[in-house]
Amino acid sequence: MLLSFPSPVQTISFENKNFFLKRDDLIHPDFSGNKARKFHYFLQDDLAHIRKVVSYGSAQSNAMYSLSVLAKMKGWAFEYYADHVAAYLKENPHGNYKAALENGMMISEQGAGNREQFEDDILFIEEGGRQKEAEYGIGLLAEEIIDWQKENGIESLNIFLPSGTGTTALFLQKSLLTPYPKGTCHSVRAHSSRLTQVYTCPCVGDAAYLKKQFSMLEQDESLHPTIISLEKKHHFGKLYKENYKIWLKLQQQTGVTFDLLYDPLGWRTLLAHPQIMGKPTLYLHQGGVLGNESMIPRYERKYKTQGTVS
Ligand SMILES: *Cc1c(COP(=O)(O)O)cnc(C)c1O
Numbered sequence: 001m002l003l004s005f006p007s008p009v010q011t012i013s014f015e016n017k018n019f020f021l022k023r024d025d026l027i028h029p030d031f032s033g034n035k036a037r038k039f040h041y042f043l044q045d046d047l048a049h050i051r052k053v054v055s056y057g058s059a060q061s062n063a064m065y066s067l068s069v070l071a072k073m074k075g076w077a078f079e080y081y082a083d084h085v086a087a088y089l090k091e092n093p094h095g096n097y098k099a100a101l102e103n104g105m106m107i108s109e110q111g112a113g114n115r116e117q118f119e120d121d122i123l124f125i126e127e128g129g130r131q132k133e134a135e136y137g138i139g140l141l142a143e144e145i146i147d148w149q150k151e152n153g154i155e156s157l158n159i160f161l162p163s164g165t166g167t168t169a170l171f172l173q174k175s176l177l178t179p180y181p182k183g184t185c186h187s188v189r190a191h192s193s194r195l196t197q198v199y200t201c202p203c204v205g206d207a208a209y210l211k212k213q214f215s216m217l218e219q220d221e222s223l224h225p226t227i228i229s230l231e232k233k234h235h236f237g238k239l240y241k242e243n244y245k246i247w248l249k250l251q252q253q254t255g256v257t258f259d260l261l262y263d264p265l266g267w268r269t270l271l272a273h274p275q276i277m278g279k280p281t282l283y284l285h286q287g288g289v290l291g292n293e294s295m296i297p298r299y300e301r302k303y304k305t306q307g308t309v310s
Pocket of ligand 1: 033034035062063128162163164165166167168169259262263286287288289
């Protein structure tokens, strides 16, 4: 499997503040970001009895595309259920949808049912990969961060990442707080990582929704990440001038391309909480850049014709 671990950490400066940037977007050209972490378990396990993977969600999701890559790598069929595929998208396939179809995805506009109704040779994946198995790959991410901290003498760290289902943030915080079971130097790891706090913001739904998502995966609230948010309500996938502006600024000031669905709200929320940057702060780049293919033309149609975005 050609995944490159550990993902690199670089230093960037944005709006006159310094950050460490963990480039999980560079893990694999097609299978990037936190979906590579979430699905790592299925990649490394043989799963010889599996013949088909089934999942559901939106017709442009990063998880859908990543599952199409996983299925292709494994030689599995891939069946995906979306409530609705827009007529425009069907007629003009692009972005994640097009790439997933090219990998052999069979898409259907109906409910997927639940995992109990499937045979043993079918692997059922929850929407966005929100499931237990994600803990394996995200645990390895936590290990990489701890090792990097040690190499660089960074004892105390804040980590920020924007959330969808909250699976990545939850398992990252949990892994950093719970000693690594297989490690040789438990106490050192446990000690240094206790000082690492994971902050996140809800991009889909509000803070209460995100909290509920955390609780579905982990009941012990002391292992939950800290939720921060902006005052104004935000609708996932909607076009906001503020989001486009900060995305352009990020590209200009850091030279890094971020995703247009999660990262703009993530950066806006992080910058609105300067107290977090009182400690070395690591931003997790979770990939998703392929999804920009569908977002950029929408933003350009809406804002570019009006001259500069300022
Ligand atoms: C899937 C995804 C997220 C959300 O991850 P969760 O684990 O569902 O919170 C954030 N950013 C990008 C780029 C993603 O693809």
